[in-house]
Amino acid sequence: MMQTLALATILLPFVGAALTLLAPKTAAKWLGQLFALAATISVATLGYQFHLAGQMPSTVDLIKIGDTTLFGLTFDSISTLIGFAVVFLGLLVCVYSSAYLSEGNREHPHEGRPRYYAYLLVFIGAMAGLVFSSTLVGQLFFFEITGACSWGLIGYYEKPKGLRAAIKALLITHIGSIGLYVAAAWLFSATGTFSLSSMAGLDETGKLVVMFGILFAAWGKSAQLPLHAWLPEAMEAPTPISAYLHAASMVKVGVYIFARGIISMGNVPHIVGTVGVIMAIITLLYGFAMYLPQKDLKRLLAYSTITQLSYIFLALSLSIFGSELALKGGIAHIFNHAFAKSLFFLVAGAFSYTCGTRLLPSLRGVISRLPLLGVSFCVAAMAIAGVPPFNGFFSKYAIFAAGFNLSHQFILLLPLMILALTESVASFAWFLNWFGKVVPGKPSAEVAAAQPVPLPIKLVLVVLIIMTLCSSFIAASWLG
Amino acid sequence: MNSLELLLLSVLLYMGSALLSLLCSRVERTAINLCGIGGMAAGVAGLAASLPVLLSGHGMSANLGGPFAFAEFTVRLDPLAAFMVFVISLLATITSLYSLSYVREYEGRGAWAMGFFMNTFIAAMVALMVVDNAFYFLVFFEMMSLASYFLVVFDQHDEAVSAGFLYFLIAHAGSVLIMGAFFILYTCSGSMAFESFRQLHLSAPLASIVFLLAFFGFGAKAGIIPLHSWLPRAHPAAPSHGSALMSGVMVKVGVFGIIKVGIDLLGATSAWWGLVVLGFGAISAVLGVLYALAEKDAKRLLAYSSVENVGIILMGVGVGMIGIATGRPALGILGLLGALYHLINHAVFKGLLFLGAGSILFRTHTKDMEKLGGLGRLMPYTAAACLVGAMAISALPPLNGFVSEWFTYQSLFSMSLDGGFAFRLAGPVAVVMLAITGALAAMCFVKFYGLIFSGKARSEHAAHAHEAPAAMTWAMGLLALIAIALGLCAPLVAPIITRIASSLVGHGALAVAQGTVVFPGDPAQATLSTPLIAILLLAAPILAILIIGVFKGERLGRRHGGPAWACGYEQEDRMRVSADGFSKPVSHMFDALFRLRSALDPAPCLHASLQRVIAGATRVEPMWEDKVISPIVRVVQWIGTKVQWLQHGDFRIYCLYVVAALVVFLMIAVA
């Protein structure tokens, strides 16, 4: 049953994508939403089934060559949780897009093309596939599909700059994928299988190679230094896509495979953790510094994504040193950040839609003219900055707690954690600063001339606000 | 219903009314009433929850689980928490009453949202007092800051927004320090529960780090100098009932936190912590009141005065900690008694004064004291209530401010009598500073009252003001009454607070009251009877009036009003005492301290460094493109163009390639 549901979740979007391409242009957006909805229902049912089954982790092999599993599904509390997030957010983005990509859009007035929805659906399916995959090959397979989809979506507007950014994204993540290639191949040559569960049986060198391979791939996808350069440029994408790419899907691929690797390997060499932590901190600080000059809301969010992912890397790397709390915190942060950042991006999109600009200096006094956007902006900013009762705090707290706890054993972690904490405060300040400049006050000319927010956009924003409030509790209770 | 259930009810009422208020955004009047009445009901429930614990001295706790594996939601209503809940509920009840009328000012500007934030703010504070887990403590701490932040920025003008920014930033930074302190404790105990923290026996250096982190973290919230800079900007920006709560209660959360960590969790094991607290308290007190004195803005003045009062409270806390650390429980109890007593007192009179300022603002739309004046006649009830508040805050007996300061004095005296050199030196110094504070505070509030209520109106608005609506005057009246009651009923109140203090110190209760007198543990040292003083104070003027009335009866009737005598000149506006003029001598005297304020202001320095970082980041950002990616692309393309040379068109050369390959491979084969 679960197997069927998972397969349905993965395949339905692909089928939908094919149909979307074949169907008449006007039907595309409805088909897109329909299939995204179907996938969401499927993944939600899967989660329910999994819950009924007592949340026992299980693995199903699907495609085998001899004894070698090429592709299989893994069900545990992590895959179901993240799976739900990626598919559900896909649905929300679909719904949002149906209103965003219309002639009424002030920044990019045009009706959404079928290929947009097709790419999006494929993206959803690929993400689901990646999340449920029980083998490295499966992960690599869907990893690359997401890369291809991101290419198509970033360059969607067909502007030279966007196309360039798209190629950049594709290539950099593809270079990252080399790590995964090597990891999968190495795993195979050492153990004769691709399944993640066999990673535990590797020798020390094998573990190092495989884990560093995965880490490198993860850096590429999750836009960590030194492979981060694609992400800010990727803001050329239509904003709902940015939301999906940089909140729920693309960048989460990296951290997810890293998390999977750590869980599957069990006893990961500490050097991986050390490298992971150090790079995470460096990226964190770099990403923060890059907040400062940004005037475009989306670019600011891009760098914020980079730093938030650094937190996740930090958490996951800490979990290598044996902290269960860090692992859970990291996973929860994947989940929480997905909703919070989606919200933020979609707010940025709504600004583009209604005001025709998303440059922060020209946005002012949003709350009086566009109250929902103001509230969403605030909720998103606070969630990202980690202020309770919004979700960001809860997972970040766990990460910091785990980090400080570990610093008892590994004293050198202490300064790093303090740096991270400082960054947290500083980014809080920066978001608060922008909040103060954008939301309250007298409406600027652009805001004053804003058009009303369409219903689907409103709906999605409200859902996301609610999720931003309760996702951390969902994650915590689901992960146990 | 037991206390915890009542408490839960209280929080639910706050939250319920807050959420309902959100739903009533279209009918703002309903939202206002809902929030006000809901808040009052919740406040009453809170009072009902805390009173039994206060009176009995027995706390209770419960574990509610929660979704987070690393932190259980534990609630603990111990005497200290009950005391704080009492203070919060008390003020919340009254401000809610006040808000019924006051918030109408904000109709059409999102009054519903204000109600939401207000009640959430209170709910967060109440919850914060009783949670017994570091994680949830921080959650509620931040929620409190968040909700109050929105109150601060509610007016949406630039000053409010930047004040809010500063406020929230400092609060958040403080909470991060607190988080750090908790993390150290967590690392040692392996659990987030406060209970497990209490069981810990940390090494002295580690405990000191924890304490200092917590002290500065909470100190930022309490507004101790030098972490106070947000306070005089944020409090005036908030709506007045919000300021009342922020100033009256929220800053106390900081004090509460210091007590919680320093005494409850860490057990105040090092005496120098107490000295630190005492020192910062004393400095805050003196500087706070000095700065207050120089203010023209009524609410800013009150805000600086909060800094001062927090300083006084902290002096008590410091003495309490020294007492515990040096093994003198009586001193500890006394110090804490002074602190806690002043805590509730300050909540009451500062609340009262902010509400008063709010009423004036409500009617005159200005906070600038230079533009007020003569309101005593136009707003008599407000004036009367403010008079009580001003007297109380100036520590005039028999009002409550006097009692708590008296206890603080007594504890400082006790400390000076005994113990190491440092303490014997610190005591008298602190006493002196407290005395200066008292004197300046009195001056400050003379100015406050005098400029606002006496004399003639200095502006159109002030001239046409009239009494505030009933709900507001009632609220102020209630607070005034409570202020008086807390003073007069000191013999009744002091033992209750003593019980709390002794439960903190972990020592048997100390007798501090007997009959109508209160005394600092030992009646031989000093005694004080506020009822008696009251009688005496009331009796003296009444006696005088009676005498005059009896003997000069007809003269009183012949009195008539006229312009004040101005040496024979016509009355002119500039002859009147101005806010600046009033405090000029003091400003002169303490010029250095005022200059210190601007010299030590880190803002310009921070700003400059921020600009530098931004400039750096602007340069670095394109560097990846310029220095890494473009070169790679260029190199690849360069190689490509070079490789293209291989395919230059002449097929004869192509044939040679084949031959060359053959030759090379043949050589390989043969070799």
Place this chain on the structure above:
Amino acid sequence: MTGTLIVNNLAGLLIVTSLMVIGAKRPTSSALLYALQSLVLVAIFLALAVTKQAEELYLWSITSLVTKVVLVPYVMYRALGSLRDPEADGSILSMPWMMLAAAITVLASFLVLDSVRLPAITDLKPALGVSLAHFFLGLLCIVTQRNILKQIFGYCLMENGAHLTLALMAYKAPELVEIGIATDSIFAVVIMTLIARKIHRTLNTLNVNQLTALKG
């Protein structure tokens, strides 16, 4: 004079004729010279056939006679005779240098073959060396000549060299193979000729240097 000696000497003659083919100015004379060379080749086949008692080689020589001595030169004579492009005449290497190169090629081929130890050809090593050298000579023609017609001849020379090698080493192979190879070469020549004509018609040149539009 044994059969092998005849074979080896005739093989030497091949080199000379091929140099003449390369050196000839007009395509018609090249075609004639090529027919001459093919005749020598046929003679070698016959000599070999006698020496080795290989009946297959008789057949080979007949087919070669038909195709290489008659058919191919005829085709080329007819088809290429009318094509002239004075600009294309000339070679990168002048004749003396060409000879030197040929010599070096022969020498090198001998050296390479020195290491080969096949019992069947020990006594025919010189011929084998010549065949290899001849092949490379054809290649040399292709590489050095500026006229595309010369390159057709170069191909033919290569073809002859290869054919000789085949005859020396694989004369026992089924006849059909030989026919296939012969057919291939005829068709190759025909097609090359056709294309050369087309090129001349379309581009008005036979110069290789004009055929360098496709690059990169």
Place this chain on the structure above:
Amino acid sequence: MTSSELLVTLLSVPLACSLFAFATRWAGDAARQLATAAHLFSIVVVGGLALLAASKVLLGTPLIAGNHWLYIDSLGAIFLGLVGVVGCLTGVYSIGYMSHELEHGEIDTATLCNYYGFFNLFLFTMLLAVTANNLIMMWVAVEATTLGSTFLVGLYGQRSSLEAAWKYIIICTVGVAFGLYGTVLIYSNAASVMSQPEGAIFWTVVLENAKSLDPTLVHLSFVFALIGFGTKAGLFPMHAWLPDAHSEAPSPTSALLSAVLLNCALLIIIRYYILVSKAIGPAFPQTLLMVLGILSIAVAAFFIIVQRDMKRLLAYSSVENMGLIALSLGIGGPLGVLAALFHTINHSLAKALLFCGSGNILIKYGTRDLDAVKGVLKVAPITGILITAGALALGGLPPFNVFVSEFFVITAGIKAGHPVLMIICLLLLTVVLAGLVRMVASTVFGPSPEAVQKGELGALTLLPMAVLLVLMLVMGTCVPQSVRQLVAHATSVVLNSDEQPDTQMALPWQSPEQGKKDEKAEVSAASAPVAAGI
């Protein structure tokens, strides 16, 4: 139909049709229809029979026919199948493409007849190449493919196409001539050591006696064969004819050249590889193949990244893919060979698709210049989508097939202990991907030029591409059992061993018992807590 009849029919039909098509030029007005009909008949027969033959091989033993001259084992069957499938599809595409060219006056009817004639002749020669067992016939067939296709390359008779045809024929004949030397060396070597020399001409027989061959000569002959047939297979540095010929030929021909012809030459190389490996061990041939392979990939990658001509770019991509196959063969081992064979199939499908797509663009825009072609998606959306998908697939992105085989190559390489080489290879593949994606980005997207009329070219030009895309998807996600078996058998042929890599791929819908078992396990897992609760 016996295997012999089958093979003879397979070979004779295209030859006959070809001759018929040549003949139709004298048929006047009916020429076009007649030639097209013959062509259609031929390609359908070829496609059907090739698959039939392949399936026969799969089910039974290798087919030997024509007095041992023709031989199809599972290795040959793969290539035969490819010739059949790609030939058939590009044949169908040709009909659409060429009729378009005819209608627009690019060619006349006689040329069309010639085209069909040469097309089928070309098919015939390629079929011959992959079915030949006779070593020299192999060479002859390969040489014949050149001859058959030269006219196709030069079909348009323009300056550049003639130049390309000239270069093509010269370089290939020169190169392949070296192959003859290799062949002869092997043959005479075998003939001299075998008791029955007349068998030495057959590959199968030589293979049986491979152990007794003289090692030095085997070394030499492999070098000759590799260089010779490598020229035809388009390996660097013998590739130089390839971009010219592929880019100048009519697009269906380019597809055929790139997707099938190269493979035919490759098959010969593999045949030699098998022989030589058995005779002197695999180390030497593997080294050479790896060197050629990685060089091809490297050089082609850089060519691709700077290329401005669409078809030349695709041509270089062929070089790159051939290099990858060679590299994989060079890596060796079951996995390496398996990967190489898979990649052969996958590359053929992808490249055929792209060349057909480029043909559509060429017709629409009249140019292949990447700077001039813009907005295909708006002009011809289906073509645009197919090209995009094809280019991504060729760049090695899933869910398409090339990814799978590239992944296997890498896995094989790392398993064989060449991690650094594989990383370099992956980086180079990234460069290739960059080139392909850039091509798509600059052609498919962007605003469409005013001058270009909107609309597709018709079903005949789209259908083959769509079929190819579907095949690629299938090969990328769930490779059919039969193909897997065939490749596995072929691998064992290449490795000269009876042990074949286990490719019994189990898919959930293919093994009902397996699925049921899992479901049962799931049910029991689900019911356990319930039971405990009760």
